[in-house]
Amino acid sequence: MTGRPRRKDWEALGLEPGADLALVKRAHRHRRSLYDKGSLATYTLLEDDERTTMLSRIDTAYRRIVGTEPFGSRLGPFGDESTSDRSEAPTGPPPDSHQEPGAYLRHHRLSQGLTLQQIAAEIRVGAAILAQIENEEFEDLPAPVFVRGFVLQLARALRLSDAEELAGQFLVKMVG
Amino acid sequence: MIEEFETLAATGPRIWAIGGGKGGVGKSVIAANLAASMARTGIRVVLVDADLGGANLHTLLGMPTPRINLSDFIARRVTSLADVMAPTPIENLWLVSGAHALLEMANPNFGQKGKILRHISALDADHVILDLGAGSAFNVLDFFLVARRGILVVVPEATSVENAHHFLKAAFFRKLKRAQPRRQVRAAIGQVMANASQRDLRTPRDLISKVMAVDPDAGAALVAEASTFNPSLIVNRAEHAEHQRLGEDMGAACRDYFGIRLECLGTLPTDRLVVRSVSQRSPATELYTQSPFVAAVRGVAERLASPQWRIA
Numbered sequence: 001m002t003g004r005p006r007r008k009d010w011e012a013l014g015l016e017p018g019a020d021l022a023l024v025k026r027a028h029r030h031r032r033s034l035y036d037k038g039s040l041a042t043y044t045l046l047e048d049d050e051r052t053t054m055l056s057r058i059d060t061a062y063r064r065i066v067g068t069e070p071f072g073s074r075l076g077p078f079g080d081e082s083t084s085d086r087s088e089a090p091t092g093p094p095p096d097s098h099q100e101p102g103a104y105l106r107h108h109r110l111s112q113g114l115t116l117q118q119i120a121a122e123i124r125v126g127a128a129i130l131a132q133i134e135n136e137e138f139e140d141l142p143a144p145v146f147v148r149g150f151v152l153q154l155a156r157a158l159r160l161s162d163a164e165e166l167a168g169q170f171l172v173k174m175v176g
Numbered sequence: 177m178i179e180e181f182e183t184l185a186a187t188g189p190r191i192w193a194i195g196g197g198k199g200g201v202g203k204s205v206i207a208a209n210l211a212a213s214m215a216r217t218g219i220r221v222v223l224v225d226a227d228l229g230g231a232n233l234h235t236l237l238g239m240p241t242p243r244i245n246l247s248d249f250i251a252r253r254v255t256s257l258a259d260v261m262a263p264t265p266i267e268n269l270w271l272v273s274g275a276h277a278l279l280e281m282a283n284p285n286f287g288q289k290g291k292i293l294r295h296i297s298a299l300d301a302d303h304v305i306l307d308l309g310a311g312s313a314f315n316v317l318d319f320f321l322v323a324r325r326g327i328l329v330v331v332p333e334a335t336s337v338e339n340a341h342h343f344l345k346a347a348f349f350r351k352l353k354r355a356q357p358r359r360q361v362r363a364a365i366g367q368v369m370a371n372a373s374q375r376d377l378r379t380p381r382d383l384i385s386k387v388m389a390v391d392p393d394a395g396a397a398l399v400a401e402a403s404t405f406n407p408s409l410i411v412n413r414a415e416h417a418e419h420q421r422l423g424e425d426m427g428a429a430c431r432d433y434f435g436i437r438l439e440c441l442g443t444l445p446t447d448r449l450v451v452r453s454v455s456q457r458s459p460a461t462e463l464y465t466q467s468p469f470v471a472a473v474r475g476v477a478e479r480l481a482s483p484q485w486r487i488a
Contacts, residue, residue, distance in 0.1 A: 014428055034425055041425035044338040045433055050379070054432065 009061035021066070028062040028142065059146065066142075067126025089113060097162065101151070101170040102136035108158045109134075123153040130154060138174045147174060188297035189222070191304045192480060193323035194410075197339030199310035201331045202412040203227075205450060205460075206473070207307040208236040212459040213470075213477040214303060215269035222261060222301040224272040226292075226319055227309040231274030237264045238457040242273040249295070250288055257295035266462065270301070289315055293322060303480070312339075312346040320347055326407040327441065330426070332419040337426070344407065348380060348434055351405045355397040361387075364394035381435035405436050410476060411443040419443065442476040444469055 010017045013027040035042055035054045046054060089111050095103040109119065120127040129150055132140050141147050151170045155163035194207050204227065211223045225231040234242055242262045248254050261270040296304055306323060308316050320326040330340045355361045368386040377383055384402060388395025411423045423440025430438040447469035453460035461470050
């Protein structure tokens with residue numbers, strides 16, 4: 001698992017513990033822009049390395065919050081171990097990695113007999129996000145810069161040789 | 177000196193100090209307009225031109241250069257600060273002018289500062305608004321720190337925000353230095369600095385929590401001192417919707433960085449009527465009641481005058 005969110009994670013996003021997912025997402029986006037290099041409000045408040053530390057605190061907090069219950073369980077079938085997540089190993093060739101990078105990833109995961117939760121535990125990215133990647137639910141995913149990292153980690157966990165390329169393709173489809 | 181002043185301040189008028197590091201951001205114009213706006217509602221206000229060396233509030237209020245000013249008080253030509261108070265064209269509003277202060281006055285010594293502060297807190301008024309000069313010199317910081325609230329004025333420009341952050345850091349550390357008992361606090365800070373990596377001590381807030389870990393008493397002293405540092409913010413010359421967020425965003429960043437609350441009192445829009453009012457030598461609140469700037473200033477004045485506002 002990604003670990004339970006701590007009090008300081010909520011604080012890092014300026015939220016009360018238990019705030020709902022939409023608020024968490026908005027707060028994360030806002031905090032990211034607040035500590036962006038070009039932000040007026042934090043101009044000269046922080047040194048470059050302090051800024052980097054602050055951003056990584058924000059991202060870690062976000063991942064811990066989004067990666068844990070109850071957000072994971074709200075997802076329905078794809079966040080739920082009991083259904084399609086654990087279905088039979090797929091037969092036939094994998095989908096095209098350019099056309100359907102999400103389905104391509106799911107094909108490889110299922111053919112290795114892995115659940116989203118197992119991968120989530122290994123790479124410390126929430127099962128909810130992994131499901132969104134497989135389903136190509138671009139609207140619900142965090143900013144592309146994070147998604148690239150998540151896809152990369154997912155692909156590497158599946159020992160795919162074209163992980164870098166796949167992450168690139170996923171982003172092209174996401175922002176395109 | 178400051179501790180003694182704080183006791184006095186609990187019973188005297190509410191004192192607001194307007195500062196903010198950078199010159200030309202509108203501190204004096206805002207001070208004059210806030211004061212005029214409050215006075216019009218029947219509140220007795222004394223404006224103190226503490227921009228020692230660069231005073232010009234009398235001009236903004238349409239007054240001739242006052243005959244008596246702060247330097248007469250410092251030089252003991254008058255015995256009480258109340259004798260320096262001059263009535264203004266606005267009912268319920270008085271001015272303590274700093275105009276024509278002697279050059280050495282721009283940097284009053286310890287005793288002079290204490291005397292000014294004692295007399296300010298003994299003024300017979302409901303509110304005192306101190307218009308501080310630009311910069312982060314110790315005497316500006318001290319006036320800022322002893323006020324009920326220090327109010328920082330920024331405009332949405334990188335240079336102004338930069339100076340404001342510099343000012344806040346300087347004021348914050350000057351405040352922490354007062355944590356008692358001084359020897360014990362200093363020893364605990366020394367121990368933390370010796371044992372912690374750079375990475376662990378990113379912000380003043382980190383420092384306080386580390387001190388807490390090695391010496392809970394010293395940590396508690398720092399927390400207590402930091403918790404009474406509650407400056408407020410006014411964003412002036414806002415033009416875009418994006419500028420409307422600046423105050424709130426700076427507040428969020430200050431909470432993360434210092435662990436303090438920096439409340440935004442209001443965002444004042446750019447308004448050409450303000451420029452016109454300055455050349456007409458009267459606060460915009462007196463001349464242009466429909467101006468968006470005036471409406472925003474009134475909102476801030478109402479908050480300052482609200483009885484709910486307690487010493488933080």
